[in-house]
Amino acid sequence: MASSTPLEDILLAQIEDHRTEVFYNLHPMRFGNEFLARLPASVKLKIAWRAAPSAGGQFHHHDLLVCNFPSILRSYEVEGMRTAYFFPSHDPVMDQYADRNERDVDVFFAGGYSRHHARRAQVLDSVAELRDLYRVEFRLDRSRLVRLAESPAGWLGPLAKHARPSSVRRVSKAPVFGRELYSALSRAAIVLNGAVDMAAWDRGNMRCWEALGCGALLVSDIGNYPDGMDDGVTLKTYDSPASARAAIEWALANPQDARNLADAGRAMVRKKYSKAVQWAAFVKLVADRC
16 A cells, blocks of 8 residues: 555555454544444454543444443443443553562552543642652653643743642652553552542542552552452552552551562452453453344
């Protein structure tokens, strides 16, 4: 194909050549109804994963929408779409990082920082105050609005309220992804997590699987977690910025108890959410609708 061929056309050609029967769409905001209408006749089932704010999304041409947030699934059902509960899995590559004994970062956080993370921002601000006593490291992927607020254009006027507090900026570095993220998680004794505001009481974002799988103690906000993610058994939860800091201080003051929780969390996620378990669940989703 010509080098100027649009990426969507290349993808469609690959799907046609592969004779794909099940199209599993991880980016339905990009590959929406218009793209689905162009799929070749070989595609018998179209499934989309969506567990995030979806303003402007067009998903109705999918046969099934899946994620592990029941409240989001219910919102799609109200719009007349078919849904099913599905879940992430443990990445076996994490095992290359999880056994690291020397964890030189006391508290680590990686994730987005935007206007959709108001509660998370308050927690990060509280935990950042521990920087004088412990090594705290944040790897923040700032939204366009936050970056603008922290530029000279945002120093005055209403944009300023979207900038990160100075306490958070002082412990923040550039975001990391993929294996660099796994490596960073493996250096941390504690991984802090916080849900996006739209998640209501549902919990279970990808950081839960990544932190547990890389052998860190997960400290995350209280809510309805997937099966096996239990407070005081495989992780620690908090219900306010102050209690998040208190949970972290407890873990750092009781390293063996914290290590036991982390080990239990890793063992749980490797067994209950293995790739084999996830694949069996996906095959069932397909079989039930074919």
